[in-house]
Amino acid sequence: MSNHYLFSLEMSIELALINRKSSFVSDGVKMATPMRRTLVALHRATCSSLMNAEASLDLRHPLPLYLPVRTKKRYFIPPSVGMKGFKDSNIQDRARKAGVAPRQQYFERPINIASTSGVFDPYIPPEGDARLSSLSKEGLKQRTKQIKQSAGSQLAIRKIKEHDPQFSTKSFAVQAQEIFIEAHTALTQFNKEKLHSLLTERCYPEMTRGNRYKTISWTFLESLEPPKVVHARCPDMISKGNLYGQVTVRMHSKQTLAIYDRFGRLMMGSEEQPKDVLEYLVIERHLLNPYGRWRLHGKIVPSWAPAKDPIIKTVLIPGPDLKPGEEFEALNHQVPKPEAVQWSK
Template structure:
Protein backbone atom coordinates (compact mmCIF):
# COMPACT_ATOMS: atom_id res chain seq x y z
CA UNK A 1 0.00 0.00 0.00
CA UNK A 2 2.89 2.35 0.82
CA UNK A 3 4.75 1.70 -2.43
CA UNK A 4 1.89 2.70 -4.81
CA UNK A 5 1.33 5.86 -2.66
CA UNK A 6 4.96 6.85 -3.04
CA UNK A 7 4.87 6.33 -6.80
CA UNK A 8 1.76 8.50 -7.05
CA UNK A 9 3.41 11.38 -5.10
CA UNK A 10 6.57 11.22 -7.25
CA UNK A 11 4.49 11.35 -10.42
CA UNK A 12 2.54 14.35 -9.13
CA UNK A 13 5.80 16.16 -8.21
CA UNK A 14 7.27 15.58 -11.69
CA UNK A 15 4.11 16.78 -13.36
CA UNK A 16 4.13 19.97 -11.25
CA UNK A 17 7.77 20.73 -12.09
CA UNK A 18 7.17 20.20 -15.81
CA UNK A 19 4.14 22.54 -15.73
CA UNK A 20 6.23 25.27 -14.00
CA UNK A 21 8.97 24.95 -16.61
CA UNK A 22 6.44 25.26 -19.43
CA UNK A 23 4.97 28.38 -17.78
CA UNK A 24 8.45 30.03 -17.52
CA UNK A 25 9.17 29.18 -21.16
CA UNK A 26 5.85 30.70 -22.30
CA UNK A 27 6.40 33.94 -20.25
CA UNK A 28 10.14 34.07 -21.07
CA UNK A 29 11.08 34.74 -17.42
CA UNK A 30 14.83 35.08 -16.94
CA UNK A 31 16.89 36.03 -13.88
CA UNK A 32 17.78 39.75 -13.77
CA UNK A 33 21.25 40.44 -15.17
CA UNK A 34 23.64 43.36 -14.51
CA UNK A 35 22.39 46.76 -15.72
CA UNK A 36 24.87 48.94 -17.69
CA UNK A 37 24.18 52.63 -18.31
CA UNK A 38 26.25 54.40 -20.97
CA UNK A 39 27.85 57.56 -19.49
CA UNK A 40 29.25 60.23 -21.79
CA UNK A 41 32.63 61.43 -20.63
CA UNK A 42 34.44 64.67 -21.38
CA UNK A 43 35.98 64.89 -24.83
CA UNK A 44 39.73 64.98 -24.65
CA UNK A 45 41.45 66.63 -27.56
CA UNK A 46 44.96 65.88 -26.32
CA UNK A 47 46.43 62.70 -27.76
CA UNK A 48 49.75 61.58 -26.24
CA UNK A 49 52.59 61.35 -28.76
CA UNK A 50 53.42 57.93 -30.11
CA UNK A 51 56.53 56.08 -29.06
CA UNK A 52 59.53 56.80 -31.24
CA UNK A 53 58.19 60.13 -32.59
CA UNK A 54 60.55 62.32 -30.54
CA UNK A 55 62.54 63.77 -33.47
CA UNK A 56 59.57 64.18 -35.83
CA UNK A 57 57.81 67.49 -36.32
CA UNK A 58 54.60 67.81 -34.33
CA UNK A 59 51.45 68.83 -36.13
CA UNK A 60 49.39 71.84 -35.14
CA UNK A 61 46.57 70.49 -32.89
CA UNK A 62 44.24 73.37 -33.80
CA UNK A 63 44.58 72.71 -37.54
CA UNK A 64 44.06 69.02 -36.93
CA UNK A 65 40.90 69.74 -34.92
CA UNK A 66 39.55 72.06 -37.65
CA UNK A 67 40.12 69.37 -40.25
CA UNK A 68 38.17 66.93 -38.07
CA UNK A 69 35.32 69.44 -37.70
CA UNK A 70 35.92 70.10 -34.00
CA UNK A 71 35.80 73.67 -32.70
CA UNK A 72 38.18 74.40 -29.80
CA UNK A 73 37.01 77.20 -27.52
CA UNK A 74 39.43 80.06 -27.10
CA UNK A 75 40.74 80.47 -23.57
CA UNK A 76 40.88 84.02 -22.22
CA UNK A 77 43.31 84.90 -19.44
CA UNK A 78 41.26 87.30 -17.33
CA UNK A 79 42.58 89.27 -14.39
CA UNK A 80 40.19 91.03 -12.04
CA UNK A 81 40.74 94.76 -11.57
CA UNK A 82 39.51 97.17 -8.94
CA UNK A 83 38.49 100.68 -9.96
CA UNK A 84 37.89 101.93 -6.41
CA UNK A 85 41.56 102.97 -6.20
CA UNK A 86 44.61 103.35 -8.42
CA UNK A 87 46.73 100.21 -8.50
CA UNK A 88 49.80 101.90 -10.00
CA UNK A 89 50.60 103.79 -6.81
CA UNK A 90 51.17 107.52 -6.23
CA UNK A 91 51.01 109.91 -9.20
CA UNK A 92 53.71 112.58 -9.24
CA UNK A 93 54.78 111.94 -5.61
CA UNK A 94 55.67 114.85 -3.39
CA UNK A 95 59.43 115.30 -2.80
CA UNK A 96 59.93 116.42 0.81
CA UNK A 97 62.66 119.04 1.28
CA UNK A 98 65.76 117.82 3.07
CA UNK A 99 65.87 118.80 6.72
CA UNK A 100 62.11 119.25 7.04
CA UNK A 101 60.95 119.75 10.66
CA UNK A 102 64.53 120.64 11.60
CA UNK A 103 65.20 123.88 9.75
CA UNK A 104 63.38 127.02 10.78
CA UNK A 105 61.83 129.34 8.20
CA UNK A 106 64.03 132.18 9.46
CA UNK A 107 67.25 130.47 8.34
CA UNK A 108 68.63 130.86 4.82
CA UNK A 109 68.04 127.24 3.80
CA UNK A 110 64.55 127.30 5.28
CA UNK A 111 63.61 130.37 3.21
CA UNK A 112 64.87 128.63 0.04
CA UNK A 113 62.67 125.62 0.74
CA UNK A 114 59.67 127.84 1.40
CA UNK A 115 60.04 129.71 -1.91
CA UNK A 116 60.48 126.46 -3.82
CA UNK A 117 57.27 125.05 -2.33
CA UNK A 118 55.38 128.18 -3.39
CA UNK A 119 56.57 127.73 -6.99
CA UNK A 120 55.43 124.12 -7.09
CA UNK A 121 52.02 124.86 -5.58
CA UNK A 122 50.47 126.03 -8.90
CA UNK A 123 49.67 122.50 -10.11
CA UNK A 124 48.37 121.63 -6.66
CA UNK A 125 45.93 124.56 -6.76
CA UNK A 126 44.54 123.36 -10.10
CA UNK A 127 44.08 119.87 -8.68
CA UNK A 128 42.32 121.27 -5.59
CA UNK A 129 39.86 123.10 -7.86
CA UNK A 130 39.02 119.86 -9.67
CA UNK A 131 38.55 118.08 -6.35
CA UNK A 132 36.19 120.82 -5.11
CA UNK A 133 34.08 120.43 -8.26
CA UNK A 134 33.30 116.83 -7.26
CA UNK A 135 33.54 117.23 -3.46
CA UNK A 136 31.93 120.47 -2.33
CA UNK A 137 32.89 119.90 1.34
CA UNK A 138 36.62 119.69 0.61
CA UNK A 139 38.78 122.30 2.37
CA UNK A 140 42.53 122.10 2.94
CA UNK A 141 42.40 123.04 6.64
CA UNK A 142 39.63 120.68 7.69
CA UNK A 143 40.88 117.92 5.36
CA UNK A 144 44.29 117.77 7.08
CA UNK A 145 42.61 117.10 10.43
CA UNK A 146 40.34 114.50 8.82
CA UNK A 147 43.40 112.78 7.30
CA UNK A 148 44.98 112.56 10.75
CA UNK A 149 41.79 110.96 12.10
CA UNK A 150 41.78 108.41 9.25
CA UNK A 151 45.42 107.60 10.04
CA UNK A 152 44.79 107.00 13.76
CA UNK A 153 41.58 105.00 13.19
CA UNK A 154 43.29 102.77 10.61
CA UNK A 155 46.20 101.97 12.93
CA UNK A 156 43.84 101.29 15.84
CA UNK A 157 41.90 98.87 13.63
CA UNK A 158 45.19 97.22 12.66
CA UNK A 159 46.15 96.63 16.31
CA UNK A 160 42.68 95.18 17.03
CA UNK A 161 42.70 93.02 13.82
CA UNK A 162 39.40 94.56 12.71
CA UNK A 163 39.54 93.73 8.98
CA UNK A 164 36.15 95.21 8.04
CA UNK A 165 36.95 98.61 9.54
CA UNK A 166 40.49 98.59 8.14
CA UNK A 167 39.14 97.92 4.63
CA UNK A 168 36.90 100.99 4.90
CA UNK A 169 39.83 103.23 5.98
CA UNK A 170 42.61 102.11 3.61
CA UNK A 171 42.64 101.35 -0.11
CA UNK A 172 43.07 97.92 -1.67
CA UNK A 173 46.68 98.79 -2.52
CA UNK A 174 47.57 99.90 1.02
CA UNK A 175 45.83 97.02 2.85
CA UNK A 176 48.35 94.24 1.96
CA UNK A 177 51.28 96.53 2.78
CA UNK A 178 49.91 97.18 6.28
CA UNK A 179 48.97 93.58 7.08
CA UNK A 180 51.90 91.73 5.48
CA UNK A 181 53.83 89.66 8.05
CA UNK A 182 51.56 90.49 11.02
CA UNK A 183 49.83 87.12 11.32
CA UNK A 184 51.76 85.83 14.33
CA UNK A 185 52.65 89.21 15.86
CA UNK A 186 51.11 91.46 18.47
CA UNK A 187 51.14 95.19 17.67
CA UNK A 188 50.77 97.88 20.31
CA UNK A 189 50.40 101.38 18.83
CA UNK A 190 49.23 104.64 20.37
CA UNK A 191 48.99 108.22 19.13
CA UNK A 192 50.32 110.51 21.88
CA UNK A 193 50.10 114.07 20.53
CA UNK A 194 50.57 116.22 17.47
CA UNK A 195 53.78 118.28 17.53
CA UNK A 196 52.69 120.42 14.56
CA UNK A 197 49.23 120.86 13.07
CA UNK A 198 48.83 118.68 9.95
CA UNK A 199 48.70 120.48 6.61
CA UNK A 200 48.10 119.71 2.95
CA UNK A 201 51.36 120.07 0.99
CA UNK A 202 50.54 118.42 -2.33
CA UNK A 203 47.51 117.52 -4.45
CA UNK A 204 47.02 115.75 -7.76
CA UNK A 205 43.91 114.83 -9.73
CA UNK A 206 44.89 112.41 -12.55
CA UNK A 207 42.74 110.57 -15.10
CA UNK A 208 42.71 106.77 -15.33
CA UNK A 209 41.76 104.55 -18.30
CA UNK A 210 39.36 107.11 -19.81
CA UNK A 211 39.15 110.87 -19.74
CA UNK A 212 36.94 112.11 -16.93
CA UNK A 213 37.58 109.12 -14.64
CA UNK A 214 39.21 111.24 -11.93
CA UNK A 215 41.06 110.17 -8.78
CA UNK A 216 42.06 112.67 -6.14
CA UNK A 217 45.36 112.20 -4.30
CA UNK A 218 46.21 114.60 -1.48
CA UNK A 219 49.49 114.50 0.44
CA UNK A 220 49.28 115.55 4.09
CA UNK A 221 52.31 116.36 6.22
CA UNK A 222 51.93 115.05 9.78
CA UNK A 223 54.48 115.59 12.56
CA UNK A 224 53.44 113.74 15.72
CA UNK A 225 54.58 111.73 18.71
CA UNK A 226 53.72 108.02 18.68
CA UNK A 227 54.37 104.83 20.65
CA UNK A 228 54.95 101.54 18.84
CA UNK A 229 55.86 98.08 20.16
CA UNK A 230 55.80 94.82 18.20
CA UNK A 231 55.93 91.41 19.90
CA UNK A 232 56.48 88.02 18.27
CA UNK A 233 54.21 85.01 18.74
CA UNK A 234 56.01 84.08 21.99
CA UNK A 235 55.39 87.51 23.52
CA UNK A 236 58.97 88.73 23.18
CA UNK A 237 59.70 92.31 22.16
CA UNK A 238 60.91 92.67 18.57
CA UNK A 239 60.72 96.40 17.88
CA UNK A 240 60.05 99.62 19.76
CA UNK A 241 58.88 100.16 23.32
CA UNK A 242 55.56 100.79 25.08
CA UNK A 243 57.10 103.29 27.48
CA UNK A 244 59.22 105.46 25.18
CA UNK A 245 57.54 107.69 22.57
CA UNK A 246 59.12 108.82 19.32
CA UNK A 247 58.81 111.90 17.10
CA UNK A 248 57.58 110.79 13.68
CA UNK A 249 57.41 112.92 10.53
CA UNK A 250 55.18 111.32 7.90
CA UNK A 251 53.76 112.27 4.52
CA UNK A 252 50.40 110.53 4.08
CA UNK A 253 48.72 110.11 0.69
CA UNK A 254 44.91 110.10 0.93
CA UNK A 255 42.95 109.03 -2.16
CA UNK A 256 39.37 109.03 -3.37
CA UNK A 257 37.55 108.03 -6.56
CA UNK A 258 35.94 111.39 -7.30
CA UNK A 259 33.51 110.17 -9.98
CA UNK A 260 31.91 107.73 -7.54
CA UNK A 261 29.31 109.66 -5.48
CA UNK A 262 29.63 107.08 -2.67
CA UNK A 263 33.43 107.17 -2.62
CA UNK A 264 35.31 108.13 0.52
CA UNK A 265 38.78 109.39 1.35
CA UNK A 266 41.06 106.52 2.36
CA UNK A 267 44.73 106.06 3.21
CA UNK A 268 46.60 105.07 0.05
CA UNK A 269 50.26 105.12 1.08
CA UNK A 270 53.16 106.99 2.59
CA UNK A 271 56.06 108.89 1.06
CA UNK A 272 59.40 108.05 2.66
CA UNK A 273 62.08 110.64 1.74
CA UNK A 274 65.55 109.48 0.74
CA UNK A 275 67.16 111.49 3.54
CA UNK A 276 65.00 109.89 6.26
CA UNK A 277 66.96 108.10 9.02
CA UNK A 278 67.14 104.31 8.91
CA UNK A 279 64.62 102.28 10.87
CA UNK A 280 65.55 100.61 14.15
CA UNK A 281 66.78 97.02 13.73
CA UNK A 282 64.53 94.17 14.80
CA UNK A 283 65.56 92.45 18.03
CA UNK A 284 65.99 88.77 17.15
CA UNK A 285 65.56 86.26 19.97
CA UNK A 286 66.98 82.75 20.12
CA UNK A 287 65.92 79.70 22.11
CA UNK A 288 68.55 78.36 24.55
CA UNK A 289 68.23 74.58 24.95
CA UNK A 290 67.52 73.57 28.53
CA UNK A 291 68.17 70.35 30.45
CA UNK A 292 65.97 67.30 30.10
CA UNK A 293 63.75 67.21 33.20
CA UNK A 294 62.09 64.17 34.70
CA UNK A 295 58.37 64.18 35.58
CA UNK A 296 57.88 66.23 38.74
CA UNK A 297 61.35 67.81 38.59
CA UNK A 298 61.59 71.63 38.65
CA UNK A 299 64.04 73.76 36.70
CA UNK A 300 66.52 75.81 38.71
CA UNK A 301 67.71 78.69 36.51
CA UNK A 302 70.34 79.91 39.00
CA UNK A 303 72.32 76.68 39.12
CA UNK A 304 72.00 75.90 35.41
CA UNK A 305 74.96 76.63 33.14
CA UNK A 306 74.39 77.21 29.45
CA UNK A 307 76.35 74.56 27.50
CA UNK A 308 78.99 75.91 25.15
CA UNK A 309 78.93 74.70 21.56
CA UNK A 310 81.47 72.07 20.67
CA UNK A 311 84.45 73.10 18.55
CA UNK A 312 84.09 72.09 14.93
CA UNK A 313 87.08 71.61 12.65
CA UNK A 314 86.07 73.08 9.31
CA UNK A 315 89.28 72.31 7.42
CA UNK A 316 92.22 70.01 7.95
Protein backbone atom coordinates in the same frame (compact mmCIF):
# COMPACT_ATOMS: atom_id res chain seq x y z
CA MET B 1 11.16 22.26 -28.92
CA SER B 2 12.13 18.57 -29.38
CA ASN B 3 12.77 16.68 -32.59
CA HIS B 4 9.96 14.23 -31.75
CA TYR B 5 7.45 17.07 -31.91
CA LEU B 6 8.74 18.15 -35.32
CA PHE B 7 8.57 14.61 -36.72
CA SER B 8 4.96 14.19 -35.62
CA LEU B 9 4.06 17.55 -37.17
CA GLU B 10 5.61 16.52 -40.51
CA MET B 11 3.72 13.22 -40.51
CA SER B 12 0.42 14.96 -39.90
CA ILE B 13 1.05 17.35 -42.78
CA GLU B 14 1.95 14.43 -45.12
CA LEU B 15 -1.27 12.60 -44.21
CA ALA B 16 -3.26 15.73 -44.86
CA LEU B 17 -1.66 16.07 -48.27
CA ILE B 18 -2.41 12.43 -49.15
CA ASN B 19 -6.05 12.80 -48.16
CA ARG B 20 -6.28 16.04 -50.05
CA LYS B 21 -4.73 14.42 -53.12
CA SER B 22 -7.21 11.50 -53.10
CA SER B 23 -10.09 13.92 -52.90
CA PHE B 24 -8.83 15.90 -55.85
CA VAL B 25 -8.33 12.85 -58.12
CA SER B 26 -11.94 12.80 -59.06
CA ASP B 27 -11.92 16.49 -59.95
CA GLY B 28 -8.98 16.22 -62.31
CA VAL B 29 -5.21 16.30 -62.48
CA LYS B 30 -5.03 20.02 -63.44
CA MET B 31 -6.65 21.17 -60.28
CA ALA B 32 -4.56 18.94 -57.90
CA THR B 33 -1.09 19.98 -59.08
CA PRO B 34 -1.12 23.67 -58.00
CA MET B 35 -2.78 22.81 -54.74
CA ARG B 36 -0.02 20.31 -54.01
CA ARG B 37 2.63 22.91 -54.72
CA THR B 38 0.95 25.35 -52.36
CA LEU B 39 0.82 22.78 -49.59
CA VAL B 40 4.49 21.86 -50.08
CA ALA B 41 5.51 25.55 -49.85
CA LEU B 42 3.37 25.94 -46.73
CA HIS B 43 5.04 22.88 -45.23
CA ARG B 44 8.53 24.20 -45.89
CA ALA B 45 7.72 27.67 -44.47
CA THR B 46 6.24 26.10 -41.36
CA CYS B 47 9.31 23.91 -40.79
CA SER B 48 11.74 26.84 -41.26
CA SER B 49 9.77 29.06 -38.84
CA LEU B 50 9.70 26.28 -36.28
CA MET B 51 13.46 25.78 -36.59
CA ASN B 52 14.07 29.52 -36.13
CA ALA B 53 11.82 29.58 -33.08
CA GLU B 54 13.69 26.63 -31.62
CA ALA B 55 17.05 28.37 -32.19
CA SER B 56 15.82 31.59 -30.57
CA LEU B 57 14.42 29.71 -27.56
CA ASP B 58 17.57 27.65 -27.07
CA LEU B 59 18.91 28.53 -23.59
CA ARG B 60 22.36 27.14 -24.24
CA HIS B 61 23.29 30.20 -26.39
CA PRO B 62 21.55 33.28 -24.85
CA LEU B 63 21.64 36.64 -26.66
CA PRO B 64 23.15 39.74 -24.93
CA LEU B 65 20.70 41.88 -22.95
CA TYR B 66 21.86 45.14 -24.63
CA LEU B 67 23.69 46.09 -27.78
CA PRO B 68 26.36 48.84 -27.75
CA VAL B 69 25.30 51.74 -29.96
CA ARG B 70 27.73 54.57 -30.86
CA THR B 71 25.85 57.82 -30.44
CA LYS B 72 28.69 60.45 -30.32
CA LYS B 73 31.90 60.61 -32.24
CA ARG B 74 35.02 61.42 -30.24
CA TYR B 75 36.96 64.11 -32.04
CA PHE B 76 39.89 64.41 -29.63
CA ILE B 77 41.65 61.50 -27.94
CA PRO B 78 44.08 62.45 -25.15
CA PRO B 79 47.61 61.07 -25.41
CA SER B 80 48.69 58.07 -23.42
CA VAL B 81 50.56 58.47 -20.16
CA GLY B 82 54.33 58.58 -20.49
CA MET B 83 54.35 59.35 -24.18
CA LYS B 84 57.86 60.39 -25.20
CA GLY B 85 58.44 63.58 -27.13
CA PHE B 86 54.94 64.92 -26.47
CA LYS B 87 54.64 68.68 -25.95
CA ASP B 88 51.81 70.97 -24.91
CA SER B 89 51.81 72.66 -28.30
CA ASN B 90 50.87 69.36 -29.95
CA ILE B 91 47.58 69.34 -28.04
CA GLN B 92 46.45 72.57 -29.68
CA ASP B 93 47.56 71.38 -33.11
CA ARG B 94 45.66 68.11 -32.78
CA ALA B 95 42.60 69.96 -31.51
CA ARG B 96 42.63 72.31 -34.52
CA LYS B 97 42.95 69.36 -36.91
CA ALA B 98 39.99 67.67 -35.25
CA GLY B 99 37.90 70.83 -35.63
CA VAL B 100 37.83 71.77 -31.94
CA ALA B 101 38.81 75.38 -31.21
CA PRO B 102 41.21 75.60 -28.23
CA ARG B 103 40.27 77.95 -25.41
CA GLN B 104 41.99 81.33 -25.48
CA GLN B 105 44.21 82.11 -22.51
CA TYR B 106 43.91 85.53 -20.87
CA PHE B 107 46.80 87.02 -18.92
CA GLU B 108 45.13 90.30 -17.92
CA ARG B 109 45.10 91.30 -14.26
CA PRO B 110 41.81 92.37 -12.66
CA ILE B 111 41.52 96.08 -11.95
CA ASN B 112 39.58 97.90 -9.28
CA ILE B 113 38.09 101.29 -10.13
CA ALA B 114 37.38 102.20 -6.49
CA SER B 115 41.04 103.24 -6.05
CA THR B 116 44.22 103.66 -8.06
CA SER B 117 47.17 101.30 -8.03
CA GLY B 118 49.77 103.81 -6.88
CA VAL B 119 50.65 107.40 -6.08
CA PHE B 120 50.66 109.72 -9.12
CA ASP B 121 53.42 112.31 -9.13
CA PRO B 122 54.48 111.65 -5.50
CA TYR B 123 55.53 114.52 -3.30
CA ILE B 124 59.30 114.81 -2.78
CA PRO B 125 59.90 116.30 0.67
CA PRO B 126 62.95 118.57 1.07
CA GLU B 127 65.97 117.03 2.70
CA GLY B 128 65.81 117.35 6.45
CA ASP B 129 62.32 118.88 6.11
CA ALA B 130 63.86 122.33 6.37
CA ARG B 131 64.10 125.21 3.93
CA LEU B 132 67.54 126.05 2.67
CA SER B 133 68.66 129.55 1.93
CA SER B 134 67.44 130.74 -1.48
CA LEU B 135 70.82 132.42 -2.03
CA SER B 136 72.60 129.06 -2.36
CA LYS B 137 72.42 126.90 -5.47
CA GLU B 138 70.68 123.97 -3.75
CA GLY B 139 68.25 126.30 -2.03
CA LEU B 140 67.35 127.89 -5.36
CA LYS B 141 66.64 124.46 -6.91
CA GLN B 142 64.51 123.51 -3.93
CA ARG B 143 62.51 126.72 -4.15
CA THR B 144 61.94 126.27 -7.91
CA LYS B 145 60.71 122.70 -7.38
CA GLN B 146 58.31 123.84 -4.65
CA ILE B 147 56.85 126.52 -6.93
CA LYS B 148 56.18 123.93 -9.67
CA GLN B 149 54.59 121.51 -7.20
CA SER B 150 52.43 124.24 -5.65
CA ALA B 151 51.16 125.34 -9.08
CA GLY B 152 50.08 121.79 -9.94
CA SER B 153 48.51 121.42 -6.50
CA GLN B 154 46.36 124.54 -6.98
CA LEU B 155 44.96 123.19 -10.24
CA ALA B 156 44.22 119.82 -8.61
CA ILE B 157 42.49 121.48 -5.65
CA ARG B 158 40.19 123.36 -8.03
CA LYS B 159 39.15 120.08 -9.69
CA ILE B 160 38.59 118.45 -6.30
CA LYS B 161 36.38 121.34 -5.17
CA GLU B 162 34.23 120.95 -8.30
CA HIS B 163 33.24 117.44 -7.17
CA ASP B 164 33.54 118.03 -3.40
CA PRO B 165 32.41 121.60 -2.57
CA GLN B 166 33.10 121.08 1.16
CA PHE B 167 36.79 120.39 0.58
CA SER B 168 39.18 122.79 2.37
CA THR B 169 42.91 122.45 2.91
CA LYS B 170 42.70 123.60 6.54
CA SER B 171 39.88 121.29 7.64
CA PHE B 172 41.05 118.39 5.48
CA ALA B 173 44.42 118.16 7.26
CA VAL B 174 42.64 117.55 10.58
CA GLN B 175 40.31 115.05 8.91
CA ALA B 176 43.28 113.16 7.48
CA GLN B 177 44.86 112.93 10.92
CA GLU B 178 41.64 111.46 12.34
CA ILE B 179 41.54 108.88 9.53
CA PHE B 180 45.15 107.95 10.32
CA ILE B 181 44.40 107.48 14.04
CA GLU B 182 41.23 105.43 13.43
CA ALA B 183 42.97 103.19 10.89
CA HIS B 184 45.88 102.34 13.19
CA THR B 185 43.53 101.78 16.13
CA ALA B 186 41.51 99.34 14.02
CA LEU B 187 44.77 97.65 12.99
CA THR B 188 45.64 96.88 16.62
CA GLN B 189 42.19 95.26 17.01
CA PHE B 190 42.35 93.82 13.47
CA ASN B 191 38.84 94.99 12.65
CA LYS B 192 38.61 94.08 8.96
CA GLU B 193 35.31 95.85 8.24
CA LYS B 194 36.54 99.15 9.67
CA LEU B 195 39.92 98.80 7.98
CA HIS B 196 38.27 98.40 4.56
CA SER B 197 36.26 101.58 5.16
CA LEU B 198 39.39 103.55 6.15
CA LEU B 199 42.00 102.05 3.76
CA THR B 200 42.05 101.69 -0.01
CA GLU B 201 42.45 98.37 -1.76
CA ARG B 202 46.12 99.19 -2.32
CA CYS B 203 46.90 100.18 1.27
CA TYR B 204 45.03 97.33 3.01
CA PRO B 205 47.44 94.46 2.09
CA GLU B 206 50.46 96.64 2.84
CA MET B 207 49.30 97.34 6.40
CA THR B 208 47.98 93.87 7.26
CA ARG B 209 50.65 91.69 5.62
CA GLY B 210 52.56 89.61 8.17
CA ASN B 211 50.46 90.62 11.19
CA ARG B 212 48.36 87.46 11.50
CA TYR B 213 50.14 85.96 14.53
CA LYS B 214 51.44 89.21 16.03
CA THR B 215 50.19 91.58 18.70
CA ILE B 216 50.41 95.30 17.96
CA SER B 217 50.25 97.97 20.63
CA TRP B 218 50.02 101.51 19.20
CA THR B 219 49.02 104.80 20.82
CA PHE B 220 48.87 108.36 19.52
CA LEU B 221 50.08 110.71 22.26
CA GLU B 222 50.06 114.22 20.81
CA SER B 223 50.61 116.27 17.68
CA LEU B 224 53.86 118.23 17.77
CA GLU B 225 52.91 120.38 14.77
CA PRO B 226 49.49 120.94 13.21
CA PRO B 227 48.95 118.77 10.12
CA LYS B 228 49.33 120.52 6.80
CA VAL B 229 48.37 119.82 3.18
CA VAL B 230 51.57 119.99 1.13
CA HIS B 231 50.63 118.33 -2.16
CA ALA B 232 47.53 117.54 -4.24
CA ARG B 233 46.97 115.76 -7.52
CA CYS B 234 43.83 114.85 -9.49
CA PRO B 235 44.73 112.03 -11.92
CA ASP B 236 42.34 110.11 -14.16
CA MET B 237 42.26 106.38 -14.88
CA ILE B 238 40.71 104.20 -17.64
CA SER B 239 38.89 107.16 -19.19
CA LYS B 240 39.56 110.88 -19.32
CA GLY B 241 36.75 111.96 -16.99
CA ASN B 242 37.26 109.26 -14.34
CA LEU B 243 38.98 111.45 -11.74
CA TYR B 244 40.64 110.53 -8.45
CA GLY B 245 41.79 112.97 -5.80
CA GLN B 246 45.12 112.37 -4.03
CA VAL B 247 46.15 114.74 -1.25
CA THR B 248 49.45 114.49 0.65
CA VAL B 249 49.37 115.62 4.30
CA ARG B 250 52.43 116.30 6.44
CA MET B 251 51.98 115.08 10.02
CA HIS B 252 54.50 115.44 12.87
CA SER B 253 53.39 113.64 16.03
CA LYS B 254 54.53 111.65 19.06
CA GLN B 255 53.62 107.95 19.10
CA THR B 256 54.42 104.67 20.82
CA LEU B 257 54.62 101.34 19.02
CA ALA B 258 55.36 97.83 20.28
CA ILE B 259 55.05 94.61 18.27
CA TYR B 260 55.01 91.19 19.95
CA ASP B 261 55.37 87.83 18.22
CA ARG B 262 53.10 84.82 18.68
CA PHE B 263 55.03 83.80 21.81
CA GLY B 264 54.37 87.18 23.44
CA ARG B 265 57.97 88.36 23.16
CA LEU B 266 58.88 91.87 22.09
CA MET B 267 60.02 92.15 18.48
CA MET B 268 60.21 95.90 17.91
CA GLY B 269 59.56 99.18 19.73
CA SER B 270 58.44 99.89 23.27
CA GLU B 271 55.18 100.83 24.94
CA GLU B 272 56.89 103.17 27.44
CA GLN B 273 59.33 105.03 25.19
CA PRO B 274 57.55 107.51 22.85
CA LYS B 275 59.09 108.64 19.58
CA ASP B 276 58.73 111.68 17.35
CA VAL B 277 57.45 110.56 13.95
CA LEU B 278 57.36 112.68 10.79
CA GLU B 279 55.07 111.16 8.14
CA TYR B 280 53.69 112.14 4.76
CA LEU B 281 50.27 110.54 4.29
CA VAL B 282 48.49 110.15 0.94
CA ILE B 283 44.68 110.30 1.18
CA GLU B 284 42.63 109.31 -1.86
CA ARG B 285 39.02 109.45 -2.99
CA HIS B 286 37.12 108.47 -6.15
CA LEU B 287 35.60 111.85 -7.04
CA LEU B 288 32.97 110.59 -9.50
CA ASN B 289 31.48 108.26 -6.88
CA PRO B 290 28.85 110.26 -4.93
CA TYR B 291 29.13 107.80 -2.03
CA GLY B 292 32.95 107.77 -2.03
CA ARG B 293 34.97 108.84 0.98
CA TRP B 294 38.53 109.84 1.72
CA ARG B 295 40.68 106.85 2.67
CA LEU B 296 44.32 106.28 3.53
CA HIS B 297 46.15 105.29 0.35
CA GLY B 298 49.82 105.15 1.33
CA LYS B 299 52.86 106.86 2.83
CA ILE B 300 55.78 108.64 1.25
CA VAL B 301 59.09 107.71 2.85
CA PRO B 302 61.85 110.16 1.89
CA SER B 303 65.29 108.91 1.00
CA TRP B 304 66.90 110.88 3.85
CA ALA B 305 64.65 109.26 6.51
CA PRO B 306 66.52 107.36 9.26
CA ALA B 307 66.54 103.56 9.15
CA LYS B 308 64.06 101.59 11.20
CA ASP B 309 65.02 99.67 14.32
CA PRO B 310 65.99 96.03 13.70
CA ILE B 311 63.49 93.31 14.55
CA ILE B 312 64.36 91.01 17.44
CA LYS B 313 63.53 87.46 16.38
CA THR B 314 62.83 84.58 18.74
CA VAL B 315 65.24 81.69 18.17
CA LEU B 316 65.86 78.37 19.92
CA ILE B 317 69.13 78.16 21.87
CA PRO B 318 70.38 74.53 22.03
CA GLY B 319 70.92 73.23 25.54
CA PRO B 320 71.95 69.98 27.24
CA ASP B 321 69.82 66.86 27.07
CA LEU B 322 68.06 66.52 30.44
CA LYS B 323 67.42 63.16 32.05
CA PRO B 324 64.19 62.36 33.88
CA GLY B 325 64.21 64.21 37.20
CA GLU B 326 66.89 66.78 36.26
CA GLU B 327 66.33 70.53 36.05
CA PHE B 328 68.09 73.00 33.81
CA GLU B 329 68.82 75.50 36.59
CA ALA B 330 70.67 72.90 38.70
CA LEU B 331 73.18 72.17 35.92
CA ASN B 332 74.54 75.74 35.73
CA HIS B 333 74.80 75.46 31.97
CA GLN B 334 76.54 78.37 30.23
CA VAL B 335 75.11 79.42 26.89
CA PRO B 336 77.92 79.72 24.30
CA LYS B 337 78.21 83.09 22.60
CA PRO B 338 78.06 83.16 18.82
CA GLU B 339 81.27 83.94 16.97
CA ALA B 340 81.58 87.09 14.92
CA VAL B 341 80.79 86.51 11.26
CA GLN B 342 81.66 88.85 8.41
CA TRP B 343 78.63 89.24 6.16
CA SER B 344 79.15 90.41 2.60
CA LYS B 345 76.52 91.68 0.21
